[in-house]
Amino acid sequence: MSRKNLLQLLAAYRLPLTENMLELVLANLRVRPFRTLISIIGVALGVVLVVLFTGLARGMSNDMARRASNWKAEIVFTRPGAMELTSSNANVSTAYAERLLQIEGVKSTVPIIRYITPNSNQRWGVQQIDGVEWQPFAEMNEMQISSGRAATAVDEVILDERYVKDQNVRLGDKIELLGRQYTAVGIFAPPSGGRIKMSLSAMQTALEVQNKCTYILVKIKDGANVEEVAARIDQTLPGNKINLTRDLIIDAQERIPALNTFLRVLVGLGAFVSTIFVLLSMYTTITERRKEIGILKSLGASKSFIIRVIEGEAFMIGVLGVLLGFAVSFIASYLIAESFDLQFEFSRNWILTAIAIAVGGSLFGALYPAWKASTIDPVEVMVNE
Secondary structure, three states, rough: OOHHHHHHHHHHHOOHHHHHHHHHHHHHHHOOHHHHOOOOOOHHHHHHHHHHHHHHHHHHHHHHHHHOOOOOOOEEEEOOOOOOOOOOOEEEOOOHHHHOOOOOOOOOEEEEEEEEEEEEOOOOOEEEEEEEEEEEHEEEEEEEEEEOOOOOOOOOOEEHHEEEEEEHOOOEEOOOOOOEEEEEEEEEEEEOOOEEEEOOHHHHHHHHHOOOOOOOEEEEEOOOOOOHHHHHHHOOOOOOEEEEEEHHHHHHHHHHHHHHHHHHHHHEEEHHHHHHHHHHHHHHHHOOOHHHHHHHHHHOOHHHHHHHHHHHHHHHHHHHHHHHHHHHHHHHHHHHHHHHOOOOOOOHHHHHHHHHHHHHHHHOOOHHHHHHHHHHHHHHHHHHH
């Protein structure tokens, strides 16, 4: 320990020990700025893991729910597993569309193929493409072409306004999809399902799945009870999956495979990172500070006081790590959203969880080093060092 550092610490004790706690904590952090910075970065990393990835998961699921909420159809008829986020199955026969119309209470049906594919315009990420006959789909869901016309040929697509803006696409431009070139011929609104749509026949041709779809939207007649109609469909056409549209909107996050497990793993990893960084940093620091801790104890510092000082340092590291983690998370989310068209929504509950993990992990990680420091014998230290 240098003479300058020792003088700084001794100056902090001119008043009674209990009146200089904050001053001593800050002095200890300033004495070793690099190690303090590394500890803060470690805590911030745990915050970023929780805040950034939960914000991304929430943003993606809510964006999917918002687009699904523009469906006016009350029922989605499909196969089990087909409505998961990453599913691209087209194993429902389009013949079911006609059979559904024969069931009491059903007004109209629209078969759709949903295809999930890597986004060719980005270094990473996915995009959803819908194959659907536009006219019945638009009439059912009260949608319209805001510019251009509907896609009719097998090499034509229509886009939503967000896609046009983000990708700077104009009508007549060529877009590569499914290994082919398609021409943008129209812009639709409001957003619903995939941001890119082609005719059902065009999608069936591209995927080589004739007379197949992923799901069928079912619009019920005015005054009909949706639960009763769904029960009749299930009874008439057993072995299929009958989803109510309102349930798909509510549990959008639940339909992303293993999402909740992934988030729990992230929380555990964030807590581990915060704890282990502070534990290692504090333990190393205590080893180097044996002489000054011995001086403090010779000046009358009790074991509890030493523990409070170490825990105070850990608390300050946790708070600073939270602030740095939030700053990095918000800046990174903005840059990622601008670059990759991914949606972020930050939840107050997850933010509070990140704060608890960072501060709690820091305090927990400092417990053993604090206890170890409190047991240092000042006489032994002064003799040996």
